[in-house]
Amino acid sequence: MSEKLLEVKDLKVYFEMKKGFAQSLFGKPEVLKAVDGVSFSLDKGEILSLVGESGSGKTTTAKAILQLVPVTGGSVVFNGEEIVGKKDLSEFRKKAQMIYQDPYQSLNPRQYISDIVGEPLMVNELVSTIEERDERIREALEEAALVPPEDYWFRRPFELSGGQRQRAAIAGSLIMKPDLVAADEPVSMLDASIRTGIIDFMLKERDLKGVAYLFITHDLSLAWLISDKIAIMYLGKIMEIGSAADIVKNAKHPYTKALLDIMPIPGKTLTGKRKILEGETPNASSEIRGCKFCGRCPYVMGICKETEPEYIEVSPGHQVYCHRMKEETEDE
Amino acid sequence: MKLLEVKDLSTYFKTTKGYVKAVDGVTFSLDHGECLGLVGESGCGKTTTALSITRLLPKGGEVMGGKIFLEGVDYATLTEKEIEDHRWEDVSIIFQGAMNAFNPVKKVGWQIAEAIIRHKGVTKQEAWKRAGELFELVGIPAERVTQYPHEFSGGMKQRAMIAMALACDPKLIIGDEPTTALDVMIQAQILELLEELRKKLNMGMILITHDLSILGETCDKIAVMYAGKIVEMGTVDHIFNRPVHPYTRSLIACFPNIESEDRKIPEGIPGYPPNLIDPPEGCRFCPRCSLAESICSSEEPEFMEIEPGHFAACHFAGKEGGTDV
Numbered sequence: 022m023s024e025k026l027l028e029v030k031d032l033k034v035y036f037e038m039k040k041g042f043a044q045s046l047f048g049k050p051e052v053l054k055a056v057d058g059v060s061f062s063l064d065k066g067e068i069l070s071l072v073g074e075s076g077s078g079k080t081t082t083a084k085a086i087l088q089l090v091p092v093t094g095g096s097v098v099f100n101g102e103e104i105v106g107k108k109d110l111s112e113f114r115k116k117a118q119m120i121y122q123d124p125y126q127s128l129n130p131r132q133y134i135s136d137i138v139g140e141p142l143m144v145n146e147l148v149s150t151i152e153e154r155d156e157r158i159r160e161a162l163e164e165a166a167l168v169p170p171e172d173y174w175f176r177r178p179f180e181l182s183g184g185q186r187q188r189a190a191i192a193g194s195l196i197m198k199p200d201l202v203a204a205d206e207p208v209s210m211l212d213a214s215i216r217t218g219i220i221d222f223m224l225k226e227r228d229l230k231g232v233a234y235l236f237i238t239h240d241l242s243l244a245w246l247i248s249d250k251i252a253i254m255y256l257g258k259i260m261e262i263g264s265a266a267d268i269v270k271n272a273k274h275p276y277t278k279a280l281l282d283i284m285p286i287p288g289k290t291l292t293g294k295r296k297i298l299e300g301e302t303p304n305a306s307s308e309i310r311g312c313k314f315c316g317r318c319p320y321v322m323g324i325c326k327e328t329e330p331e332y333i334e335v336s337p338g339h340q341v342y343c344h345r346m347k348e349e350t351e352d353e
Numbered sequence: 354m355k356l357l358e359v360k361d362l363s364t365y366f367k368t369t370k371g372y373v374k375a376v377d378g379v380t381f382s383l384d385h386g387e388c389l390g391l392v393g394e395s396g397c398g399k400t401t402t403a404l405s406i407t408r409l410l411p412k413g414g415e416v417m418g419g420k421i422f423l424e425g426v427d428y429a430t431l432t433e434k435e436i437e438d439h440r441w442e443d444v445s446i447i448f449q450g451a452m453n454a455f456n457p458v459k460k461v462g463w464q465i466a467e468a469i470i471r472h473k474g475v476t477k478q479e480a481w482k483r484a485g486e487l488f489e490l491v492g493i494p495a496e497r498v499t500q501y502p503h504e505f506s507g508g509m510k511q512r513a514m515i516a517m518a519l520a521c522d523p524k525l526i527i528g529d530e531p532t533t534a535l536d537v538m539i540q541a542q543i544l545e546l547l548e549e550l551r552k553k554l555n556m557g558m559i560l561i562t563h564d565l566s567i568l569g570e571t572c573d574k575i576a577v578m579y580a581g582k583i584v585e586m587g588t589v590d591h592i593f594n595r596p597v598h599p600y601t602r603s604l605i606a607c608f609p610n611i612e613s614e615d616r617k618i619p620e621g622i623p624g625y626p627p628n629l630i631d632p633p634e635g636c637r638f639c640p641r642c643s644l645a646e647s648i649c650s651s652e653e654p655e656f657m658e659i660e661p662g663h664f665a666a667c668h669f670a671g672k673e674g675g676t677d678v
Contacts, residue, residue, distance in 0.1 A: 074536035074537075074539075182625055212394045213563070213607035214603070214607050214621055214622040215625075221618060241537075241611065242609045242611040245609070246609045246619075265616070279538070280537060281611070284566075285541075285566040286610060286611065287565045287568075287569060287605060288569045288605070290570060295541045295544070297538065297542050301508065301509075
């Protein structure tokens, strides 16, 4: 059996929207529900992709798990320990790292690459001598294919290409030997031709060291390529979660199906019109009764606007947030 | 007459280290109502080609040679004053990151009306009315013309940007990565809209993107650019099903195909595009090409027609034992 690394239960992150002064005195503050009851679990060395449109709460979910935004409710158990509300996070911080989307902004332009990569070691006092530090940096750069490491040692970020920068950023997160890395669209800024190298590097680290990834992307085809599990998010909720094959080849939720229908396939010419969902994603601060997706769902029923659906397990590990599933499973 | 004919266009940027040959001898043509996809890695000259056609090059950029005929008028030789009359009226451009292209303190409708007044010489009322009509055309309720950009969602701003590009009934519209920052669902909406409008108004369109996957369903022709040159050009069928240039093949192989059964990590292309101040001799793709032979690093391949409508610049294109399928 694989070991459970992370267990997220009913995670909620609400933001209060600041309005004008008068409204802050008399009115009720508007609440934006960025993440509204997200649950999933992750084993050691597993890759879970969070897929959804912008504003669906993917990044906030990852940040809430890493305790980088205040959590409104729910629980995050990491290595058997509750993290939400824990005072001393220093151990957790060493074991859970984040990679950001834009390597042009996430690296300090005035630091040398070796300092950027090695800084976490010094901050966390993981090494006692300079020699030890240098050895670890050399290893990390080599793993990131920034070879020979000496060539990159005294370079600054502007001297590196986008792909090399992202490698350096990832090397800086992985030098801590973390158990969990939340990667927020790590390749979406990069050309398709250099994406592969980054993905290969991340997968190799998983195979060798058992790093688990929480991979955030809006690209379903990329998620399918690398993940063990995929969670489709919409307005702060997981619509459907399951193995990569469950989601891509056997999608159940109308939103997942819509996303799959619209995915452009290289070289495929179009016959007829694109199957576009009606309307736009509602504002996350608007109050939605019933199913979060009911406003755009092509199969909407009366009950969808009244009560919120529950997660229904259609096959082991494959859960769907939809009322129609209930009927389907009852029919059988 | 062709709508657009670009012949041997060269655009260089002057830097302290020398000229950057961003576009170097690009030739293509476009008919009325036709859509050409321009694709390649970043820094290969796609946007510079577009900006050369509209003559909106940033400081330091200069069209060094070649001709740009739009319905017979050579844009390369027009003065700044003359080009102003053509821009928006004959050719308009939808910019990359259009979300930030609007002035945040002016009403969206007014920003469109301004362009109409400048070019059509109509009254304010008429211009506002036209702005409303354009909004309807791109699927935004006309009453929203009086709103400010911050009241629009990302997808709506992109639609408004398209409405603006259509303000003076251009014959050619250039979309420079018009959907790159958008979600798949909104991307599909925008592409659908552009296609509808193109058919309705019989416009020519150039779609610039680094995302090969959207080209198949949108374009009639595709031109693949590498290091300032077009390396292969043909129909969607030619490019995707019978590519002859190794760069085109590698580029296609970079994209995962969700419809295939096995999950294979795509190959990627080793190395980086060359420095365009001093590009490699011979074929520019030669240092990254897995099939390169000695001739590739000494002689520049000719851009030849391999089959009707299918062009490529590779020494081994269409030859037996070469890269031919």
